Amino acid sequence: MLKIFVLIKQVPYLHNLEIDRRTGTLIREGVENIINPDDLYALELGLSLKEQYDGEITAMTMGPPQADFALRECLAMGVDHAILISDPIFAYSDTLQTTLVLKEAFDNIKDYDIIITGSQTSDSSTGQMPYQLSEALDIPLITDIFTMEIKDHDFYCHRNFGHESQHIQTGLPILVRTQRHFNEPRHISLKGIKRAFEKEIEMYNFDTFNCPDYLDGCNQSPTRLVKTEKIILKRKNEVIDGTTKDKIERLIHIMQEHGIERIWTGMSQDE
Amino acid sequence: MSDITEYKDVWVFIEIKDHVEVHECALEILSKAREIADQIGQKLIAIVLALDAEQYLPTIEDYGVDKIIYLSHNDLKHYHERVFTSLIYNLIDKYKPSIFLFPSTEAGNALAARLAYRCRTGLISDVLNLELSDDYGNNLLISDKPAYLGNVLVKIICPSTRPQMCTITMGTFQKKKLKKKDVEIEEVEYNYDINGLKIKILGAPIRKDKPSSTLSDAKFVIGGGHGLNSKANFDKLYDLAKYTNGQVGGTRRPIMNGWMPEHLQIGISGETIFSDLYLSLGISGAIQHVVGITDSKTIVAINKDPNAPIFKVADYCIIGDANEILEELLDHYRVPE
Numbered sequence: 001m002l003k004i005f006v007l008i009k010q011v012p013y014l015h016n017l018e019i020d021r022r023t024g025t026l027i028r029e030g031v032e033n034i035i036n037p038d039d040l041y042a043l044e045l046g047l048s049l050k051e052q053y054d055g056e057i058t059a060m061t062m063g064p065p066q067a068d069f070a071l072r073e074c075l076a077m078g079v080d081h082a083i084l085i086s087d088p089i090f091a092y093s094d095t096l097q098t099t100l101v102l103k104e105a106f107d108n109i110k111d112y113d114i115i116i117t118g119s120q121t122s123d124s125s126t127g128q129m130p131y132q133l134s135e136a137l138d139i140p141l142i143t144d145i146f147t148m149e150i151k152d153h154d155f156y157c158h159r160n161f162g163h164e165s166q167h168i169q170t171g172l173p174i175l176v177r178t179q180r181h182f183n184e185p186r187h188i189s190l191k192g193i194k195r196a197f198e199k200e201i202e203m204y205n206f207d208t209f210n211c212p213d214y215l216d217g218c219n220q221s222p223t224r225l226v227k228t229e230k231i232i233l234k235r236k237n238e239v240i241d242g243t244t245k246d247k248i249e250r251l252i253h254i255m256q257e258h259g260i261e262r263i264w265t266g267m268s269q270d271e
Numbered sequence: 272m273s274d275i276t277e278y279k280d281v282w283v284f285i286e287i288k289d290h291v292e293v294h295e296c297a298l299e300i301l302s303k304a305r306e307i308a309d310q311i312g313q314k315l316i317a318i319v320l321a322l323d324a325e326q327y328l329p330t331i332e333d334y335g336v337d338k339i340i341y342l343s344h345n346d347l348k349h350y351h352e353r354v355f356t357s358l359i360y361n362l363i364d365k366y367k368p369s370i371f372l373f374p375s376t377e378a379g380n381a382l383a384a385r386l387a388y389r390c391r392t393g394l395i396s397d398v399l400n401l402e403l404s405d406d407y408g409n410n411l412l413i414s415d416k417p418a419y420l421g422n423v424l425v426k427i428i429c430p431s432t433r434p435q436m437c438t439i440t441m442g443t444f445q446k447k448k449l450k451k452k453d454v455e456i457e458e459v460e461y462n463y464d465i466n467g468l469k470i471k472i473l474g475a476p477i478r479k480d481k482p483s484s485t486l487s488d489a490k491f492v493i494g495g496g497h498g499l500n501s502k503a504n505f506d507k508l509y510d511l512a513k514y515t516n517g518q519v520g521g522t523r524r525p526i527m528n529g530w531m532p533e534h535l536q537i538g539i540s541g542e543t544i545f546s547d548l549y550l551s552l553g554i555s556g557a558i559q560h561v562v563g564i565t566d567s568k569t570i571v572a573i574n575k576d577p578n579a580p581i582f583k584v585a586d587y588c589i590i591g592d593a594n595e596i597l598e599e600l601l602d603h604y605r606v607p608e
Contacts, residue, residue: 012419099388123419126396131352131384140469141352156473162349162377163289164476170469180540181533222393226407227426228418235570236586247589248599254571254587255515258548260491262604263516 002055002150005115006046006079007102008039010063010070011123035070038118040185041178046116047078047186053150055113056080062090062101068201076188076196087205093217095128102129103136104209113172114155115139119179130177141175142168148176275369278433280316281308282368284359285331286379287321290348293330296374296441303401303444304372305335310403311410313369314338318362320355322348328456335449340366344461350378354463356385362459363390368434370412375438383438393429394436399443412437417562442487442545442566486535486542489518491550492567494537496560497524498553498574504594505530507601508552514604520544522560538563553593556581 013032035043043059050057059074061067062085071082083105090101106112115137120127134141148157156169206215214220240250281304286294301317308315314337319327324343331339340362346354355378363371363386371386373379375397387394400415407413407428412435418425429435486492493512499505508519522538525531537544538560549567553574554560561584564570572585573593582588589596 094393095384096388096391096393125418126394127380128384128387128394128396131381132388134352135356135385135388142470161476164349164478166476167473169471169473222391222432223395223427223429224407225425225427226413229424229426235584237582237588238586239582239588239590244591244595244599247591248596248603251571251587251589251596251600252603254569255491255548255550258491258569260515260517260548262514262606 002049002053003111003113004046004049004055004057005106005109005112006039006042006057006059006074007115007117007129008043008059008061008070008074009036009121009123010034010061010067011036011121033066033069035073036118036121036123038120038122038178038180040118041180041182042116042118043074043077043079044183044185045176045178046114048183049114049150050078050080058083060085060105062086062093062098064091071201072196073188075199075201076192077186078192082199082201083204084201085204089206089215090217092221094221094223095124095126095132096223097215097217097221099129099132099136101211101215102133104211104215105204106137108204108209113153113174115173115175117175117177119177130175134175137173137175139173139175140170141177142170143177144179145176275431275433278367278369280314280366280368280370281311282316282318282371282434284371284373284379284382285317285319285327286350286374286376287319287324287327290322293327294374294376295446296376296379296439298330298334298446299441299444300372300374300439301331301334301336302447302449303439304370305447305449307370307401307403307412308337311369316340316366316368318359320347320358332454333448333450334446335451336454337451338455338457340457340459342459342461346461346463346465350382351465351468352381352385353468354465355382356389358459358461358463360386360389363434371434371436373436373438375440380438383436387436390432390434390436392432392434392436393427394438395427395429396438398437398439399424401437401439411435440543442543486518486520486537486544489544490547491515491517492537492544492546492548493517493519494549494551494554494560494564495519495521495525495531496552496554497522497528498555498593499525499530499597500553500594502528502530504597507597511597511601511604514601514606517550518546522554522557551581551585552597554581555579556584 010033013034046057057079058081059079060083117130144160145157158167240247283300283304285297288294304315316338317331317336319341324341373383395414398414398416402413403410404413408430414427414437493508495505495508512519520535520537521531543563546567549564549570551572570585571587572581573589577590
């Protein structure tokens with residue numbers, strides 16, 4: 001049976017984001033959390049592979065205990081199992097530390113065929129994790145696919161790579177990164193919601209894996225955030241008043257100031 | 272963890288675009304890296320892996336490098352993750368650079384992330400500015416990068432591991448020609464066995480040029496949104512573009528409505544524009560779109576809702592019907608028969 005894993009992240013919903021002026025960090029209280037939007041495409045691909053190849057799909061995330069809500073949503077969408085990797089010592093992990101923890105988790109799971117990720121998280125937006133996990137697990141990362149097939153434990157697909165379209169074959173296990181708008185993520189059904197609360201979420205922490213000491217998000221992450229600033233965009237904000245005619249005259253004047261003139265195309269108008 | 276004081280020099284990965292030319296972004300990065308190298312009194316070294324790599328060296332020498340390290344081989348014609356990662360990792364291991372900068376491209380991002388993992392060091396992606404500071408450690412690189420969909424700017428350091436690695440988007444820095452005397456050139460022998468690769472390519476690859484958009488190079492960009500109400504109205508943007516030598520782009524909504532192809536999207540999941548003038552018609556101004564337009568010198572927004580967020584980022588705000596104004600503009604610019 002095809003063992004499918006989808007990696008998701010719970011992120012803050014980016015509406016009215018505010019920064020605490022004293023500490024320079026984001027105010028997270030009262031901010032709604034959602035599944036990272038790009039991860040929904042990964043989930044949809046995982047669910048459709050499960051249906052096509054009679055597989056078993058697990059959603060996995062690393063985060064604080066409340067990330068369990070994001071996993072419940074995945075269960076409601078139809079995933080079979082959910083794993084939450086959560087430990088205070090993993091807090092503040094950067095990409096490298098997160099990758100090292102995920103490597104421990106997969107080394108512990110052992111039996112996996114396809115790991116699927118989204119393209120980027122909306123909070124830290126590094127986009128590095130799929131590449132680093134590919135290094136860590138020493139399995140190929142396939143990106144930008146447009147058709148795929150699994151036969152006899154081999155993975156075949158067409159993908160865009162640089163300026164080429166390639167037909168490739170590789171053995172499992174593999175990592176697949178989905179691109180945005182790759183598919184149409186499904187909605188949650190009422191039956192799904194009921195099931196989501198009947199299932200158990202498996203918990204992994206530092207002790208589950210016999211973790212090496214270098215897994216310490218706060219002290220061992222190589223990158224450190226030293227300051228957060230809200231981006232304030234300075235613009236003139238001049239309101240152009242008057243009649244429609246006045247507005248258009250002023251607009252044409254502004255366009256002229258920017259070197260925009262009517263050009264003679266040498267072609268007649270398409271009418 | 273090795274002693275970080277052993278690490279020195281500033282390295283830049285020189286990406287070769289479509290195996291024909293040096294990527295512009297790499298030249299821009301070289302110019303910024305030159306400043307950094309001067310400030311810390313160390314060398315600027317360019318790293319090149321390509322087929323017939325020698326042909327690119329004269330261009331690179333014009334951008335302030337002290338040294339070029341290159342590998343030249345048929346297997347290096349295209350970027351390959353395993354080959355490039357291993358070969359460059361060997362160079363890092365041997366020479367120990369303190370700073371290593373990459374263009375933020377498909378290959379540059381992939382390569383930098385893989386190398387950062389192998390070196391167990393930090394990588395900061397899509398950096399907007401770099402400066403050296405003693406605030407957190409001796410001559411430490413401070414990188415500014417946008418986060419939370421461009422809502423905030425964060426400053427990040429990599430204090431105790433090396434190299435300090437960053438990827439940098441095209442257009443962030445300006446390239447400046449500068450020729451140093453006696454540029455040192457070192458060729459490193461290619462020694463990678465490609466027979467062990469896990470991915471097999473079946474059949475001949477097809478050259479497939481992605482629909483390319485020239486939005487990022489355009490001087491005048493005309494953006495359309497949901498407020499144009501119909502495909503017929505949206506199509507008029509193309510007429511205006513034709514008469515004014517402009518380029519049409521837009522938000523996510525026109526794509527969803529089937530009015531505009533996907534590759535013309537401006538914003539977080541599309542293109543970033545650097546135009547002299549951006550004219551926005553019927554666009555409300557969601558942050559996903561706004562982050563793609565703020566590098567434009569002047570922004571004019573037309574929207575009938577005076578509270579539309581687009582006005583907060585516009586230089587000139589026209590409260591009115593975008594379709595009516597578009598029609599008048601066409602009347603003005605239309606080429607007479």
